[in-house]
Structures are given as C-alpha cells and as structure tokens.
Amino acid sequence: MNEMTTNRISVKLTVNGTIYTRAVEPRLLLSDFLRNELGLTGTHVGCEHGKCGACTVMVDGRAVRACLMFAIQAEGASVETIEGLAAGADSLHPIQRAFIDCHGLQCGFCTPGMINSTRALLATNPVPTDQEIRQGLAGNICRCTGYVNIVKAVRQAAAEMRASETGEGA
C-alpha cells in the first residue's frame, strides 16, 4: 500500500480477536489508539520513550512498546492487550492469578505491561531462574512493590503453566 494523505489514514487491525477499522492521524501512537479509539485503557502510558514498559502489548505474538509504534504501522497486525488475556470474566490467566496471589501489584500501573512482558518471557523460557526473571522483566519499572513479589508471581505462574500443560499458546 503506497498511500499518502495529510489528514487521516485508514488502519485495519485485530485487537484481542476483534477486527477494527479506523481512520486516524499518522502521528497517533498505538498506545493512544488502544486507549482512546478503542477504549481499552488497560494499556498504560508512562514515559513515552520506551523505558518504563507500562505500555507493553503483544503485536503478532511479540512484546512491543505501544508508545513507540504509530497505530497505522499496525496495519494488518494482531494485537493483544491485557484485556484479552483472561479467557473469560471468571477465568483469569495463570499469570494474572499469580500476580494477585503473590501480591505482585499495588497501584497496578505497571501491571499490564509487567504481565505482557511475563507472557513474552515464559513463551521463550518456561523455566526461568530468578536471575532470568529479573533480566527478562528489566524493561518494566515498578514504583510500588520492590519487585520481590513480582518475581514470586512469575515463579508461580511458570510452575502453574508447566503443570497444567495448557502453556502459553504463543
């Protein structure tokens, strides 16, 4: 597609399994698109330069900073936000359950990004050591917990996902 326009560009993408088509300004960041165009405010905006990790979502199965992508760049892509993680209202994903069980969140601002980064980590490394967990989540800043309970949560989630063998569908 070789289009150019000074105003809005049409973008069609899948978010949490639903196809959306919108006409947006080129400069609209994916993070702001998800929050403001689609009302999916689970993706949080922290630093807007890729450091804090609060905006981390999955794009075509890979963890990505939504604040560093323009929405129109997600043309044809499949995006998964925190809202799409739980199978249903009453069945949380093991990672979500583990974060609750282990008190891995307080204010919750970093949590969606933290959970998406955890998804990405466990998809490539289902049996991470504590050091590997810390390394894998180094791009997500938390101001509340001191990280100890986050590491515990990831450990629990990893164990549960291995045990149940439903695993991460990637």
Added chain:
Amino acid sequence: MKPKAFDYVRVDTLPALFVALQAHDDAKIIAGGQSLVPMMNFRVAQPEVLVDINGIEALRHIQRDGMRLRIGAMARYQDLIDSPQVRACLPLLVEALGHVGYPAIRNRGTLGGSVVHNDPSAEGGVALCCLGAELVVASATGERVVPIADFLVTTYLTDIAPHEVLTEIRIPVPEPRTGSAFREVAKRVGDFAIVNVAALVSVGANEEVSAVSLALGGVAETPVAIDVSRALLGRPLDATRATEAARLVDEATDPQDDNVAGGAYKRHLAGVLVKQALTAAYADATAMGA
C-alpha cells in the same frame, strides 16, 4: 508530549522508497522506530514526512555469502540474536545485541537503524567496528560500500544523505580459533552503556595471539576501533599483556564528561573492561580445538 503532525508514506520496495524520498524534502525513514519515535514523542525530531520501510522484504535477509555474513538493514535485533547463522558465525554480535535495551525494544529495533542513528555507545556499532563491517548505502542511482569507520562521522551523524538508505551490513566471518567477548557497564540493565568493549582475539598453534580487534563505545563521539596489536601479537595474552593493551587504549582515547558520567570514570571503566574483554576473548579462543 505527542509527536508533531506529519505525512506518512508506506513503501514495500526500494524503488518506491527512492520515489518517496525524492518527492519530499524533509522525509525521514522509519525502520524499527525505537530511537526515532522517542525523539518524535519529545519533538526533538520533527520530520514532515515519515517513510515507513518496515514492509520492504528485500531488507530482511540474513545470509552467509562465502566468508561473510550479509545482513539486511531491517533485520531486527531479536531475529539476529535468534538466527542460527548469526549464532554460528558471529557470537560477538549475539552477545553485544543482547545488551540492547529490553526484549520489547529488540523485537522492533533494527541493527541497520542503530548504525545509521549512531549513538556513541551503541552496542551494534561497537560490535560492527570490532568486526570490521562494511555498509551498503543505496540511492536511486546506485549503491556504494562504506567501511564502518568512515560511515560513523560523529554523534548521531553518519555518511548517508537524505535521499539514501542503508540496505545491507556486510560482516567478515572471523577466522577459526577466534574468540570473542563483549563487556558493558550501564546504570541499569538495558540503559545506554556508559562504556562498552568488544574484543576479537585469534590464536595460533602455540596459543600466541595471531590477530586482535578491539572496539569501544562511550569513550568518543562514536564507537571506535583501537589498534592494540603491538601489545599482543605473537605472545600468549596474560595479565601483563592485557594491561599493556589497556594502556594503549588509554593513550588513544579522551573520554569527556557528560550528564551520565565523568570522563575520568569512563577512562577507568574503559581500562577495566578492555582487560576483561581481551582476557575473556583469549580464553574463548584457546578453548577452541586447533
């Protein structure tokens, strides 16, 4: 803050890219965007037209071509780290790129974009300086091949014109019995390195150093290769030799103060990391079978 408004063109081929670049005076290419978009979000960069090359398949390759590896400019950091070709031929590059940012950054960012952006301590640039890479720069009228040392002009400035695009990075595959090591110190994992060092050490039949290549980031305006061969060639690499090599680096560099660290601290770091990297690369080489 949000980016200033801009026009957007998506191109899927190189010819289409050149048409777009020639049609617009203030056009900026966007690849992975992991350096450009932060700058745009803070309005430090304000291009009027963004030309998106993420769809150009011809820039994604990773292929072995005789004694060199040819890497397309759009190859993403994580794809390079995961590539069996790169892991087999260029372990130094794998080790270096593992220090770039975080997983989410590595999933989008590209080695080509990093080289053109040219941060003073960019891990990609430092590794490529050590490896002696060449860069293929193309325009509508043809292409030219530029050695990395010539390409990196000064901080955030490289030898590429607004109507040109980096298409490929060509890296000679190191000889057998060449060990490698990459060392870095940063305030936080994934932060810009304060100082980093890439080392390649080749050994001969008697474990004497037969070749050495060393590059540093964070001590000059761009990543730089420093020649330490006269301290190391023809002899085993022991602590005394490593110290001598570090002394040569110290003489050849003049790190400056900046907002992150003072010049004296960087100088100290460089000495320590040079010794560590050379020692580790030598151990890596001697551990390989003859």
Added chain:
Amino acid sequence: MKFEGESRLKGTRAAVWHALVDPAVIERCTPGCQSLAIMAPDDFELVTKVGIASISGTYKGRMRLGEKVAGERYAMSAEGAGPIGTMSVAGVVTLADVGDETLVGYAFEATVGGAMTGMAQRALLPIAKLLTKQFFKSVDQLLAAEAPPAADEVEP
C-alpha cells in the same frame, strides 16, 4: 562540561576578530539562523532552525560578548533553549597568528539541562560542536569572498 576546540581561518587576525564580533556576520554564519535582534551593544537574541540528522526544531538563544581585546580575544556567554533541552556556555575565544592565517581557539564551560530523554542529553554537546564547526567554516567562506578591512584598522 568542557566545550573546546579550534578552527583555522584564512584571514588576518584583525579581519577575523572583526567578523566574529559583528552581529551581521553572526547572523549570516550561524547555521539555520532565522533572525538576530540586537538587544544592546554586544547583546544579541537569535532564533535558529536546527536540522542535523534526525534532530530538528527551532531554538532561541541569547549571546553576550564582553572583555573585548581587539584582534586578540573576547569573552562569550550564551544560553539557548529548544525542543532538545537547554544549554548555556561561557568562556573565551582567542585568536593567534599562523602565518597569514588565524587560529581561533574557543574554550567554554557548558551546562545542559531540561532535556527529557537520555538521547537528547547525549546529543546536545555533539550537536553544539558540529554547529560551531559549521559557523567557523561559514565565517571562513565569508572572509574569503569579501575584501578584508585595512590591516591597521583596529578599534579600541
């Protein structure tokens, strides 16, 4: 932070010195300069449009010259602000003969601030150095194109 360098210009010390303290020359030779307003003698306000690699934007600066010793040296202090952050420099510019050319040396202390990303902070000083080099190159070209003033004309 130190911000030092030197530049060799093809002109006599007198001609170069006059050029460097002349607001008309400063306006012409400052890269991207859109306007220079004289607030008071040796006190200028500049608006420049920067465009280097990815970095672009409009920057506003204030420059003051002082302690002038004709043909030899002057002190300069300047502050600038723009999208990339703020920077202030203070120091001395000295001139020396090199044959029939002039070696201009500058030694400033620079402080940068306000920049919000690590990348912007890293860029400030290198960009300033690049712009300074471009400035001196432009002055050099200007002097080469124009006839130099009489060599014995040095103002008190």
